[in-house]
């Protein structure tokens with residue numbers, strides 16, 4: 001029974017990576033998992049299991065050491081490990097909170113002593129906590145540098161009014177704990193790409209920022225990067241100044257385009273001076289633009305054409321990376337069809 005429920009939880013975690021869930025497939029998968037794990041359990045316990053594994057007692061219960069957040073009720077964690085840079089469910093402690101806006105903050109979680117996690121570029125972690133008596137897990141992409149061992153994980157999170165995990169984390173205090181495992185994901189960075197087009201909405205900025213930083217800092221990688229950010233208003237823009245700073249650092253490799261769906265061009269013009277680097281006389285450097293409305297295929301086409309890169313799209317030499325809510329992802333994929341982007345060149349986080 002234990003092994004069945006453990007496998008079910010793993011299945012649920014992986015499913016939450018996907019936007020659309022095929023519940024028929026899920027039902028079949030859960031049924032098959034239950035039967036398979038029962039058979040494995042029977043065979044294992046009757047003939048091969050060493051004596052200490054035959055015990056019917058459950059694996060150790062991991063308790064939250066901090067105050068206020070109870071992850072103990074329905075969450076069990078197996079022994080974790082970090083020799084390969086990955087960790088299984090591990091209790092991590094909230095050590096720092098930095099508010100960005102009213103509903104967005106950065107949360108830094110420390111791993112237990114002697115433990116480290118290494119995130120290949122573009123990979124995320126799963127976070128699990130008890131929410132109203134139910135073990136709940138969600139994926140988050142840390143904004144820390146990829147490829148180096150980390151003892152702390154920094155997550156930038158927006159709080160959604162009815163969001164289970166985001167509300168939970170936003171209600172945590174320093175010293176509180178939750179469970180974390182990773183890295184997870186299948187994105188593989190290909191340094192041979194001639195150009196990269198990044199399209200994100202809202203908190204979708206986090207995996208985009210991670211890959212972008214890597215692409216720009218990789219000494220051997222000379223590809224051009226085009227970032228299209230979609231949000232409703234100024235308040236929804238996340239890590240905007242960080243992105244602008246990155247653009248100033250790599251002006252010939254990065255072009256940045258912010259699209260604000262709820263703002264008129266007049267309103268954008270009026271607020272521009274107070275948005276980025278208020279002390280600077282020129283708030284937006286060349287290579288950055290602020291636009292009213294939605295990002296369209298015309299915007300993408302114009303940017304690629306300006307750098308004589310449009311022809312490379314159909315040849316499969318331009319990579320497109322998307323991260324955002326499912327409606328945004330669907331819309332952007334449609335836009336990419338207009339510029340004849342091959343499906344295999346599109347990666348959705």
Ligand SMILES: Cc1cc2nc3c(=O)[nH]c(=O)nc-3n(C[C@H](O)[C@H](O)[C@H](O)COP(=O)(O)OP(=O)(O)OC[C@H]3O[C@@H](n4cnc5c(N)ncnc54)[C@H](O)[C@@H]3O)c2cc1C
Pocket residue numbers: 016017124138139140141142155156157158160161162163164165166167202203204206207324325349
């Ligand atoms: C690979 C990957 C990486 C991610 N990285 C981050 C990250 O770094 N930071 C981050 O904040 N999020 C990130 N997300 C999104 C995150 O996993 C959760 O979906 C998000 O925190 C909402 O979860 P929740 O439990 O609070 O909301 P849920 O309980 O799942 O949703 C409840 C309600 O919240 C609202 N809501 C939830 N999500 C959205 C949304 N995207 N837009 C508008 N309303 C919404 C809706 O009203 C929804 O009905 C990432 C997602 C993926 C797939």
